[in-house]
Amino acid sequence: MIRVKEKDFPSFEASADFLAGEIVCFLSSCGSRKTVQKGRLMDFTSTVIIPLLFGSVGIFALFRLLQWMRMRAYLQEAVVVITGATSGLGKECAKAFHAAGCKLVLCGRDSEKLQDVVQQLSTVTNHRKKTHKPHTVVFDLSDTKTVLNAAEEILKYLGHVDILINNAGISFRGTIVDTVLDVDKKVMETNYFGPIALTKALLPSMIKRRQGHIVAISSVQGKISIPFRSAYAASKHATQAFFDCLRAEVEQYDIDVTVISPGYIQTNLSRNAVTADGSHYGVTDKNTMEGQTAAEVAQVVLNAVGQKKKEVLVAGLKPSLAVYLRNLCPRLFFSLMADRAKKERKAKAS
Numbered sequence: 620m621i622r623v624k625e626k627d628f629p630s631f632e633a634s635a636d637f638l639a640g641e642i643v644c645f646l647s648s649c650g651s652r653k654t655v656q657k658g659r660l661m662d663f664t665s666t667v668i669i670p671l672l673f674g675s676v677g678i679f680a681l682f683r684l685l686q687w688m689r690m691r692a693y694l695q696e697a698v699v700v701i702t703g704a705t706s707g708l709g710k711e712c713a714k715a716f717h718a719a720g721c722k723l724v725l726c727g728r729d730s731e732k733l734q735d736v737v738q739q740l741s742t743v744t745n746h747r748k749k750t751h752k753p754h755t756v757v758f759d760l761s762d763t764k765t766v767l768n769a770a771e772e773i774l775k776y777l778g779h780v781d782i783l784i785n786n787a788g789i790s791f792r793g794t795i796v797d798t799v800l801d802v803d804k805k806v807m808e809t810n811y812f813g814p815i816a817l818t819k820a821l822l823p824s825m826i827k828r829r830q831g832h833i834v835a836i837s838s839v840q841g842k843i844s845i846p847f848r849s850a851y852a853a854s855k856h857a858t859q860a861f862f863d864c865l866r867a868e869v870e871q872y873d874i875d876v877t878v879i880s881p882g883y884i885q886t887n888l889s890r891n892a893v894t895a896d897g898s899h900y901g902v903t904d905k906n907t908m909e910g911q912t913a914a915e916v917a918q919v920v921l922n923a924v925g926q927k928k929k930e931v932l933v934a935g936l937k938p939s940l941a942v943y944l945r946n947l948c949p950r951l952f953f954s955l956m957a958d959r960a961k962k963e964r965k966a967k968a969s
């Protein structure tokens with residue numbers, strides 16, 4: 620029989636003391652390990668992370684500065700043709716590119732309105748930049764012959780074009796069933812055939828110089844189609860397609876192509892829109908009034924050109940989401956557009 624003596628077992632107090640000692644020992648070793656780790660982390664932060672962070676910010680700032688300087692150099696003295704320069708986005712582009720030191724050729728249908736813009740630009744003084752008095756060329760984009768003559772005139776007087784901004788355009792309001800074909804043609808002539816005729820007329824000289832930049836002011840409606848805008852949306856989809864093809868074809872000649880797709884802008888576009896029978900709509904829509912300012916969008920155009928961007932969508936959340944929805948979930952998009960058509964019809968009827 621094995622006899623267990625009482626002293627073989629430590630007393631409760633002794634065990635507790637021992638345990639407490641072990642815990643203190645463990646905690647203090649943990650504490651000192653933590654202190655060491657903390658020290659190492661601080662060393663790592665001060666010797667690696669902070670210099671890396673400052674270095675990256677510095678490199679980024681330098682990169683942006685170089686980009687900005689390159690953009691300024693690119694725009695200074697550049698010959699820039701802007702169509703639709705009498706109003707809205709075109710007029711604001713004229714102000715932005717004039718301030719950047721470009722030699723402008725302002726185009727429009729109305730000579731007096733063009734002279735007004737020239738007059739307004741002449742009152743802008745920029746002490747840090749040499750600015751130039753713009754030239755003006757009067758022609759109607761829906762008349763191909765006048766477009767070709769205008770291109771000839773521009774090349775004759777200025778020798779070459781560095782940047783062509785195809786901005787002019789008209790919009791449309793109406794149901795497809797009621798719209799006479801001449802109205803569809805008028806919108807296509809102004810928004811599509813006119814700009815591509817001008818582009819084609821100036822392109823050979825750009826190819827010869829292996830230098831040039833062509834900008835198309837399209838629209839969100841070049842990517843999505845909304846009810847009662849058939850002719851307009853079709854003309855902008857055609858614009859998007861044409862200039863995407865052009866971009867691919869002229870890259871080998873170092874010619875850049877930028878497509879800008881704005882959402883609503885506070886301009887006269889809605890007021891000047893044509894309707895199903897060809898008459899003027901004459902109303903500034905709520906969406907237009909609540910849009911971006913033309914000056915804001917003109918700055919986006921200037922930066923996009925300066926940075927030689929290939930395309931820019933400049934729109935609010937809803938139109939931007941609508942573009943993604945159209946591509947990712949077309950059935951839902953189509954059903955939303957059908958609802959929109961019903962609602963608009965109802966609102967018009969009441």
Ligand SMILES: NC(=O)C1=CN([C@@H]2O[C@H](COP(=O)(O)OP(=O)(O)OC[C@H]3O[C@@H](n4cnc5c(N)ncnc54)[C@H](OP(=O)(O)O)[C@@H]3O)[C@@H](O)[C@H]2O)C=CC1
Pocket residue numbers: 702703704705706707708709726727728729732758759760761786787788789809836837838839880881882883884885886887888889891907910
């Ligand atoms: N406003 C908006 O919500 C949006 C506009 N856009 C696009 O922006 C561009 C500029 O339009 P915006 O400034 O808004 O509208 P505006 O109506 O204010 O300006 C249109 C310009 O186009 C010119 N134009 C119209 N028809 C012709 C023609 N047949 N030949 C020559 N020039 C012509 C007008 O000149 P004239 O003085 O002779 O009439 C005017 O200078 C358009 O391409 C438009 O589709 C894109 C998205 C949204």
Ligand SMILES: CCCCCCCCCCCCCCCC(=O)OCC(=O)COP(=O)(O)O
Pocket residue numbers: 790791838839840845848851881882883884888889892904907934937938940941944955
């Ligand atoms: C998951 C949530 C998705 C939410 C998507 C909602 C879709 C709502 C539809 C929005 C339609 C936006 C249309 C924008 C049109 C536009 O910006 O056009 C610009 C123009 O060219 C204006 O010309 P207009 O003559 O039409 O004034």
